[in-house]
Amino acid sequence: MAMDFAPLFRKDLPPPADPWTGFPEYNFTGGHQDPDSIPIEEISAAVTRVLAREGGTLATYHLESGPLGYFPLREYIAAKLSERAGLHCDAGQVLVTSGSLQALDLANAVFLEPGDTVIVEAQTYAGTLSRLRRCGVDWIGIGIDDEGLRTDELATALEALEGRKVRPKYIYTIPTVQNPTGTVMSRERRLELLRIAGKYNVPIFEDDCYADLLWDGERPPALRALDESGSVFYCGSFSKTLAPAMRVGYVVADWPVLSRMLSMKFDGGSGGLEQMVIAEYASAHFDAHVNALNKTLKAKCDAIVSALREHFGAAAEFRVPRGGIFIWVTLPDAVDTSRLAEVALAEGVAINPGAEWSADPQRGRHSLRLCFGNPSIETIREGIARLAKICHRETGIPALSANVAQPPIPLASG
Amino acid sequence: MAMDFAPLFRKDLPPPADPWTGFPEYNFTGGHQDPDSIPIEEISAAVTRVLAREGGTLATYHLESGPLGYFPLREYIAAKLSERAGLHCDAGQVLVTSGSLQALDLANAVFLEPGDTVIVEAQTYAGTLSRLRRCGVDWIGIGIDDEGLRTDELATALEALEGRKVRPKYIYTIPTVQNPTGTVMSRERRLELLRIAGKYNVPIFEDDCYADLLWDGERPPALRALDESGSVFYCGSFSKTLAPAMRVGYVVADWPVLSRMLSMKFDGGSGGLEQMVIAEYASAHFDAHVNALNKTLKAKCDAIVSALREHFGAAAEFRVPRGGIFIWVTLPDAVDTSRLAEVALAEGVAINPGAEWSADPQRGRHSLRLCFGNPSIETIREGIARLAKICHRETGIPALSANVAQPPIPLASG
Numbered sequence: 001m002a003m004d005f006a007p008l009f010r011k012d013l014p015p016p017a018d019p020w021t022g023f024p025e026y027n028f029t030g031g032h033q034d035p036d037s038i039p040i041e042e043i044s045a046a047v048t049r050v051l052a053r054e055g056g057t058l059a060t061y062h063l064e065s066g067p068l069g070y071f072p073l074r075e076y077i078a079a080k081l082s083e084r085a086g087l088h089c090d091a092g093q094v095l096v097t098s099g100s101l102q103a104l105d106l107a108n109a110v111f112l113e114p115g116d117t118v119i120v121e122a123q124t125y126a127g128t129l130s131r132l133r134r135c136g137v138d139w140i141g142i143g144i145d146d147e148g149l150r151t152d153e154l155a156t157a158l159e160a161l162e163g164r165k166v167r168p169k170y171i172y173t174i175p176t177v178q179n180p181t182g183t184v185m186s187r188e189r190r191l192e193l194l195r196i197a198g199k200y201n202v203p204i205f206e207d208d209c210y211a212d213l214l215w216d217g218e219r220p221p222a223l224r225a226l227d228e229s230g231s232v233f234y235c236g237s238f239s240k241t242l243a244p245a246m247r248v249g250y251v252v253a254d255w256p257v258l259s260r261m262l263s264m265k266f267d268g269g270s271g272g273l274e275q276m277v278i279a280e281y282a283s284a285h286f287d288a289h290v291n292a293l294n295k296t297l298k299a300k301c302d303a304i305v306s307a308l309r310e311h312f313g314a315a316a317e318f319r320v321p322r323g324g325i326f327i328w329v330t331l332p333d334a335v336d337t338s339r340l341a342e343v344a345l346a347e348g349v350a351i352n353p354g355a356e357w358s359a360d361p362q363r364g365r366h367s368l369r370l371c372f373g374n375p376s377i378e379t380i381r382e383g384i385a386r387l388a389k390i391c392h393r394e395t396g397i398p399a400l401s402a403n404v405a406q407p408p409i410p411l412a413s414g
Numbered sequence: 415m416a417m418d419f420a421p422l423f424r425k426d427l428p429p430p431a432d433p434w435t436g437f438p439e440y441n442f443t444g445g446h447q448d449p450d451s452i453p454i455e456e457i458s459a460a461v462t463r464v465l466a467r468e469g470g471t472l473a474t475y476h477l478e479s480g481p482l483g484y485f486p487l488r489e490y491i492a493a494k495l496s497e498r499a500g501l502h503c504d505a506g507q508v509l510v511t512s513g514s515l516q517a518l519d520l521a522n523a524v525f526l527e528p529g530d531t532v533i534v535e536a537q538t539y540a541g542t543l544s545r546l547r548r549c550g551v552d553w554i555g556i557g558i559d560d561e562g563l564r565t566d567e568l569a570t571a572l573e574a575l576e577g578r579k580v581r582p583k584y585i586y587t588i589p590t591v592q593n594p595t596g597t598v599m600s601r602e603r604r605l606e607l608l609r610i611a612g613k614y615n616v617p618i619f620e621d622d623c624y625a626d627l628l629w630d631g632e633r634p635p636a637l638r639a640l641d642e643s644g645s646v647f648y649c650g651s652f653s654k655t656l657a658p659a660m661r662v663g664y665v666v667a668d669w670p671v672l673s674r675m676l677s678m679k680f681d682g683g684s685g686g687l688e689q690m691v692i693a694e695y696a697s698a699h700f701d702a703h704v705n706a707l708n709k710t711l712k713a714k715c716d717a718i719v720s721a722l723r724e725h726f727g728a729a730a731e732f733r734v735p736r737g738g739i740f741i742w743v744t745l746p747d748a749v750d751t752s753r754l755a756e757v758a759l760a761e762g763v764a765i766n767p768g769a770e771w772s773a774d775p776q777r778g779r780h781s782l783r784l785c786f787g788n789p790s791i792e793t794i795r796e797g798i799a800r801l802a803k804i805c806h807r808e809t810g811i812p813a814l815s816a817n818v819a820q821p822p823i824p825l826a827s828g
Binding site for chain 2: 002003005006008009010011013014015016017018019020022023030031032033034035036037038040043044047048051052055056057058059060061062063064066067068092098099101102105109110111112113127130131167169170201203229230231239243244245246247254255256257259260262263264266267268269270271272273274277374
């Protein structure tokens, strides 16, 4: 006689999780990394070194560094941001988090109440949208072009909100290697964004998780680096550059914001061993590691771009990313990517349907996000070929595959 | 011109955090461990071994084990619980969490809405009470005696609630090495607790974080091990036995509950490296490590007990703990321990005031929790002597110190 828990659950829970059944054969979802790029030996050596030196500090919560996180890691993050993003801060402005997801959670915990409004990019990180949904918050999506977030649209939106006496809690942007579009906001656009945000007195939440994976072109300074009004708070992560399964991200903010986030961080600190290891490893090896990783990722990006061209031809529209681990592809209106994702998954190909990555799900329903960091080049080629085949069978698109015309097939009814 | 964030914050935020200023000289707070007991070399060796074997899996979220957590760790936890707690489960019933704090958060996320009622022990973990307060939940505290939670009081409380048509969401108990009282619930009392909870159809949330630190007497089976109705969900942790700064805890529950918790776990997984290392280390060394640790902790406990007797004499009432890292001390009514904690901290001695560890803060205001796992025996002796001196100066209690009568001092006014 098992207890029936159902009447005891909160009323507003999401559906229960399904049991995990393993990764699909062709996995183009998730921010996974290239397994061969994990610097196993250097990480092992870093662990041995840092534990021999100060392993006893694992006996205390926060490693004798206080709740902001392991002090040498915060110092390293400050040095890295200064060098790579033009962002000058000190260790007292850095809060180490359990991945950048906790940074999102802390920002939302500090700022958001049901009924609030935030600004996001028209295509944006699905995990941000699902969080905002759970917070009961309204969002407004601002379009993106080759220069990044469209500041003309932003100005119009903020003026309209001001007319309704609505002050958005923040503008959430991923300016460098935007997720999912891979765009990089130009320096001019950054300055314009700061000017407009300042005019309407709205903070900017800069999510810079992918910026170290910019492999092509010069990295513009972070928004927080260009800001003179103290209106930008910033987050980053080692998940994308080092290892997703190590959960180490960070927030950079001034004390009035950081002290509020800290007072909402009830976790007894983020993982101490992972913080120690990353600090020890990264201060010696990060730059060389990321340079090599970016070459690997660029080769995978080239592979997916050429596979898309080969198998989807003109049916697939996309910008070639300048960095990162994903590409945003738009198919003709006849393709509903949520439906395609379902069918493809049943045949071993996982994709992110565009609706989940769009401020307006309707506008994203012909697009998809394809992650290429984890699969091998061979797997990428096979997977895209298989996806094209499934898509063709289900929708008649692409009409051509592998430069060979496919026989016409009626639109699937189901 | 810095942006003023104050009008943008949520209305119900706690006060901002204060900057961290380091640990006090005599720190009797926090679940810290003995620094010399951290098995540094074995952990280093475990890291090297596990990374060489499967380090590449760090490239994927969840280490190719799915969102429940690293599979070999879940298998180890199941084996450990079977052997040490009589609790038989399989890896599919184990969810790895970022410390047991996340287990508390997930249970609350799944079950609690504002206005709900839960049952707790009259003295209980402060982090549980502060979480319940944030959830807007009412709690009822049930007294503890030498056998553990008083099931007669529980029956009375549940009957009264039933009369008001209130079904509590869960009964939260720390049955083995209770925090803060150090009591161990007897087997008979466990069976009676299960019987009463079953009669009123209320689940039990068993927090077993300290049970491996039972050094004296036989460990009774876990409540979940004795339960036949599927009404107990369970959490544990490696923080107390291995290292608090490694954030690895776990929940054991049946799928109807576990799948709900999993659907509220939005963190991209708990730290993968820490999970790998603990699985690799613990399966070879856990039992020997805990045996040695328990000898160390018992010696520290003996030291604090003898220091309390020496410096506080009959003024300090306490049960001698049978395990764990803390002792619950009650002083005469003239001593307000919240005030004492404040004064003592300014003089380098940190204690947990009893009000924060009591379901009814008023009833806890003459008690305090003293943690002895982290300070050395020398530091324990000095710290308790200093605490007695401060307490005497402030309150006239203890009247005798070090078996020498203190000169009478009037009660402090401030």
